[in-house]
Amino acid sequence: MSTYALKADRFVLPGSVACKGYLTIEEGTFGTWSAGKPDGIEVRDFSGAWIAPGYVDTHVHGFLGHDVMDCDADGVNEASLGLARHGTTSWLPTTLTQPAEQIEAACASVWEASEGRGDDFCGARIEGIFLEGPFFTEKHKGAQNPANMLDPSVELFCQWQEAAHGLICKSSLAPERAGAADYCRDLKAMGVVTALGHSSATCAQGLAAVAAGATAFVHTYNAMEGLHHREPGLVGCAMTTRNTYSELICDGHHVSPVAVQALVAAKGWDHVAVISDCLRCGGMPDGDYVLGDLPIRLVGETARLIGEDGLLGNLAGAATTVATGVKNLANWGVVTPEQAIRMGSEVPALSAGVDDVCGSMLPGRSADFNVLNADLTVAETYISGMRVE
Numbered sequence: 001m002s003t004y005a006l007k008a009d010r011f012v013l014p015g016s017v018a019c020k021g022y023l024t025i026e027e028g029t030f031g032t033w034s035a036g037k038p039d040g041i042e043v044r045d046f047s048g049a050w051i052a053p054g055y056v057d058t059h060v061h062g063f064l065g066h067d068v069m070d071c072d073a074d075g076v077n078e079a080s081l082g083l084a085r086h087g088t089t090s091w092l093p094t095t096l097t098q099p100a101e102q103i104e105a106a107c108a109s110v111w112e113a114s115e116g117r118g119d120d121f122c123g124a125r126i127e128g129i130f131l132e133g134p135f136f137t138e139k140h141k142g143a144q145n146p147a148n149m150l151d152p153s154v155e156l157f158c159q160w161q162e163a164a165h166g167l168i169c170k171s172s173l174a175p176e177r178a179g180a181a182d183y184c185r186d187l188k189a190m191g192v193v194t195a196l197g198h199s200s201a202t203c204a205q206g207l208a209a210v211a212a213g214a215t216a217f218v219h220t221y222n223a224m225e226g227l228h229h230r231e232p233g234l235v236g237c238a239m240t241t242r243n244t245y246s247e248l249i250c251d252g253h254h255v256s257p258v259a260v261q262a263l264v265a266a267k268g269w270d271h272v273a274v275i276s277d278c279l280r281c282g283g284m285p286d287g288d289y290v291l292g293d294l295p296i297r298l299v300g301e302t303a304r305l306i307g308e309d310g311l312l313g314n315l316a317g318a319a320t321t322v323a324t325g326v327k328n329l330a331n332w333g334v335v336t337p338e339q340a341i342r343m344g345s346e347v348p349a350l351s352a353g354v355d356d357v358c359g360s361m362l363p364g365r366s367a368d369f370n371v372l373n374a375d376l377t378v379a380e381t382y383i384s385g386m387r388v389e
Helices: 073-084 100-116 154-162 178-190 202-213 233-240 257-267 322-331 339-343 347-352
Strands: 003-014 016-026 029-034 041-053 053-059 087-091 129-135 168-173 193-196 246-248 272-275 289-292 294-299 302-306 312-318 369-372 378-383
Touching: 003 029, 029 202, 041 302, 041 339, 053 129, 053 272, 053 294, 053 322, 053 347, 073 087, 073 100, 100 129, 100 154, 129 257, 154 168, 154 178, 168 178, 178 193, 178 202, 193 233, 202 233, 233 257, 246 257, 246 347, 257 272, 272 339, 272 347, 289 302, 294 312, 322 339, 339 347
Parallel strands: 003 041, 053 087, 129 168, 168 193, 246 272
Antiparallel strands: 003 016, 016 029, 041 369, 087 129, 289 294, 294 302, 302 312, 369 378
16 A cells, blocks of 8 residues: 545545545545645646545445345455446445345355455445345335245344344335334344335335334335325335435436436435445346346346246346446436535445445545546546555
């Protein structure tokens, strides 16, 4: 590792954007920003570019042919390397609604992956685990297998958390299931975020879960009842609850830009977290893949379930990364470029309770950052101050 300074036009710092200056990188960690050129160290010139926190993906199943539910530590690390090449420097490997023993094995493999890395590993950091399911309902199953759905169980959660060596930081459920309020309460006491989704819940049921401790919504709009003027549903709950965060897939396929704008207007950009919901087919060519034990087909940037009749059905996650969502948000004019960048870094870190380790370029923190072109495409990515190749 070495000490050097970054020269650029804009720096997305905590609380503000600094223009035309220098940010020092000191032995793999962030130093301080200054308007004047620091003396005696190398300067890397990125004039015309943004220097921004590395993206934080808090809902992502896999990449480059690998899936968390493969229960393969090497595969998790290969996915980490691929994600880093696309601007994601931190992620929460995300499970599916599979049998309990497979979820346990997946949690164990993620911990094994995180423990098996050397200091020179230049892939996205594993900041925790997100349990997407299995406490969902069939009507809004999406691409989750209803055969494996069940009521929330703190006992099962503790079993999975033991296998994960404490890595699980976020767990999801449908708030209408029996025991939902107790689950939200107990996990909050453990310091674990609970997120609501894949649900037919009424707004009142969602509000009860929030009152019990839930603080997030799983890919808002997708796999939940839509907003209706007499029954606002979980979408209405997401839009109106304070101090909660809404995940949002901004690939241009899952949610209309107008609906994106409506959510951001209702909730505020600082409580909407860009996620990818990316699958193993991310970064891969068009073709047939598997999500859990369900067949899917990738065409372009869209993955769909393949029905028994061979026809394509529900959307099945995504094949893009957070970087795509951030760029789309700015292009659609929903938010400013600065806000879009923060919605892909700072906000998701806050939403998952991992903002103490990622999401912001704070002095002393590992220097995980992106160099972004003026159009917000990723030019280069660095982890611990080392360029990702």
